[in-house]
Amino acid sequence: MxxxxxxxxxxxxxxxxxxxxxxxxxxxxxxxxxxxxxxxxxxxxxxxxxxxxxxxxxxxxxxxxxxxxxxxxxxxxxxxxxxxxxxxxxxxxxxxxxxxxxxxxxxxxxxxxxxxxxxxxxxxxxxxxxxxxxxxxxxxxxxxxxxxxxxxxxxxxxxxxxxxxxxxxxxxxxxxxxxxxxxxxxxxxxxxxxxxxxxxxxxxxxxxxxxxxxxxxxxxxxxxxxxxxxxxLTRNAPREKMRLPDFLLASPPTPYKVVAKLQNIYIRYGDKEVLKDVSWEVKVGEKWLLQGPNGSGKSTLLSLINGDHPQSYGLDIYLFDQKRGTGESIWDIKEKIGIISPEMHWYFDQTATVWHTIASGFYDSIGWFVDVKFEEKKKIEELLAFFGLTEFKDHLLQSLPLGKQRLALLARTIVKNPPLLVLDEPCQGLDAEQTKYFNDVVDELAQHGKTLIYVGHYESLLPSCIEHRIVLEKGQVKAIEDILENVE
Missing domain, CATH: 3.40.50.300 (P-loop containing nucleotide triphosphate hydrolases)
Known part of the structure; x- marks a missing residue:
C-alpha cells in the first residue's frame, strides 16, 4: 500500500x-x-x-x-x-x-x-x-x-x-x-x-x-x-437579526449638502500617476459603490476623502462643503467619518483588546489612548452585544479568528454614529453568512441619514441600498452610473 x-x-x-x-x-x-x-x-x-x-x-x-x-x-x-x-x-x-x-x-x-x-x-x-x-x-x-x-x-x-x-x-x-x-x-x-x-x-x-x-x-x-x-462543508449559522442599538437609529446632523467633491484630481509619486483627472461628487445621503481592479487607485481616492493623504492640500477638494486646506483640522474631517479598510486592519495596534478596539473609534486612533465617557462605554457594550462579541471583549483583537476581528473593527466604524461610512472591502475574512449579516446591518444604517461609500469586488455580496457606482481603471474614471436596479 x-x-x-x-x-x-x-x-x-x-x-x-x-x-x-x-x-x-x-x-x-x-x-x-x-x-x-x-x-x-x-x-x-x-x-x-x-x-x-x-x-x-x-x-x-x-x-x-x-x-x-x-x-x-x-x-x-x-x-x-x-x-x-x-x-x-x-x-x-x-x-x-x-x-x-x-x-x-x-x-x-x-x-x-x-x-x-x-x-x-x-x-x-x-x-x-x-x-x-x-x-x-x-x-x-x-x-x-x-x-x-x-x-x-x-x-x-x-x-x-x-x-x-x-x-x-x-x-x-x-x-x-x-x-x-x-x-x-x-x-x-x-x-x-x-x-x-x-x-x-x-x-x-x-x-x-x-x-x-x-x-x-x-x-x-x-x-x-x-x-x-x-x-x-459546515457553515457559520445565520446570525439572528437584532434591533440596532438606539443611538444608531438617530440620524446624525448634516448641516451641509455635499460630503465630498473632487475636481480634476491628479496624484503622482515621482513619474507614476496614481490618479489622473478624477472628478467625483458625493452628496449627503447617497450610497456609492467604488470598484476597479487591484491597483486602480481606489485606496488613494478614499485617502483624499478621509484626510489621510498629504497631497490633498492644494487640490480642488471640498469635504462637507468646505474647501480642503481652508482652516479645518484633520480631526474636523475624521469626526464625521467611520472607516474600515484592509490597510487599517493591518496597521492596527497589536496590543488592543476587542473593547479597546471599539473604543478607539470615538477618537479615530489606531488603538486606544484615553478614558472613555460613561455614555460612550454604554454604546461600546451595546455594540459588543449586537455583534456577538461580549464574551471576547477582554481578548486581544489579534487573538480572535479573522472573521471576529473584522466584526470588532466594523463595530469601531459605527460606534460614533458618523454621517459618512467609508467601508473599503469591509467583509474581507467574513464567510457568506457573516457578510450577508453585515450588509443587512449596513442597509439598516442607511435608513438613518448615512452617506455610504462601499468598496467590494463581488456583485452578489453587496448591500441592497447602493444606488450609484464609480469605476476606476489605471487611475482614471472609467464609469459613473446609477445601479439601483442592477444590484442583486
Missing part, C-alpha cells in the same frame, strides 16, 4: 487552555488536492501552520516528499495576511505612512523583493515574467512595498509562493482582496501547477475554485472530517 503524502496522527493543539485541534488525524494521498472549508475559528489556519511548522515531531506530522521530483521537497504556506518589514527588518509602520512618499523609501520595491526572494530560493525571474503580466502586476515593479494596496500585497504573496513550485502548497484564503480577473488568473495558474506535480490545500469558503480541487474537508470539534463536496 502506498504511503500517504501527508500523514497527521493525533495532533492536539490548544491555546489558553482551549483545545483547537483535538487528536486530529488526516491522511492525504498523492493526487489529492483539498479544499479545507468550514466555520470561522474552527482551527483551519492552526492546522495549516502546523503542517509547515518545524516544531511538530515527525511522529505527529509526516510529509513523504518525492525524492526524485523536479519540484523542491518542501511545503509552503501562504498566509491570509502579508507580512513585510522595512530595510532594517522591522514592522514599525503607521497607517498614513504608505501615502507619504518621502517616508516610503524605508521598504524594498516589488522588483527588489522578487529579486531577493529569487536569489534566496535559487529561482529565475524570467520563469514568471508572463505570470506577472497575466496577474496585472507589471506596473508595480518600482513601487515600494509599503505603498501597495491589500490586493497588490496578496498578489505578491501568491506570485512568490507559486513561483517556488513546492511539492505541497497551502494557501489560506487565496482570493482575499483579489479582483474578478485576478481570481480567474490565479485558478488557471494553480491548475497548471497541479499538472506539474504540485499538491494543493486551499483554505477557503469561496465558490470559484481551481478545477484541480478533488477533495473536501472541514474541522468539527477539533477533528477533521472529509465530505463528498463543498456543499456539505
Amino acid at each position: 502506498q504511503e500517504p503524502f501527508v500523514h497527521i496522527n493525533k495532533l492536539t493543539i490548544q491555546y489558553n487552555h482551549k483545545k483547537v485541534l483535538d487528536n486530529l488525524s488526516w491522511s492525504i494521498n498523492k493526487g489529492e488536492n483539498y479544499l479545507l472549508g468550514g466555520e470561522s475559528g474552527s482551527g483551519k489556519t492552526t492546522l495549516a501552520q502546523a503542517i509547515v511548522g518545524d516544531e511538530i515531531m515527525e511522529q505527529t506530522i509526516k510529509i513523504s516528499y518525492t525524492q526524485h521530483s523536479l519540484l523542491p521537497a518542501k511545503a509552503i504556506y501562504i498566509s491570509n495576511w502579508y507580512q513585510f518589514t522595512n530595510l532594517e527588518g522591522d514592522r514599525n509602520f503607521y497607517y498614513q505612512q504608505r501615502y507619504n512618499k518621502h517616508q516610503g523609501q524605508d521598504t524594498l520595491t516589488v522588483q527588489a523583493e522578487l529579486e531577493h526572494y529569487g536569489q534566496k530560493e535559487n529561482l529565475d525571474l524570467k520563469d514568471i515574467e508572463q505570470r506577472i503580466k497575466d496577474f496585472g502586476f507589471e506596473s508595480t515593479r518600482a513601487t515600494q512595498l509599503i505603498e501597495l494596496s491589500s490586493g497588490e500585497h496578496k498578489k505578491l504573496q501568491l506570485i512568490k509562493g507559486l513561483w517556488a513550485k513546492p511539492q505541497l502548497l497551502i494557501i489560506d484564503e487565496p482570493y482575499t482582496g483579489l479582483d474578478k480577473q485576478s481570481r480567474i488568473t490565479l485558478n488557471n495558474w494553480l491548475d497548471d501547477l497541479v499538472q506539474e506535480g504540485v499538491q494543493l490545500i486551499l483554505i477557503s469558503n469561496d465558490q470559484q475554485l481551481p478545477r484541480a480541487i478533488n477533495r473536501f474537508a472541514h474541522i468539527v470539534n477539533g477533528q477533521l472530517e472529509q465530505v463528498d463536496n463543498r456543499n456539505q
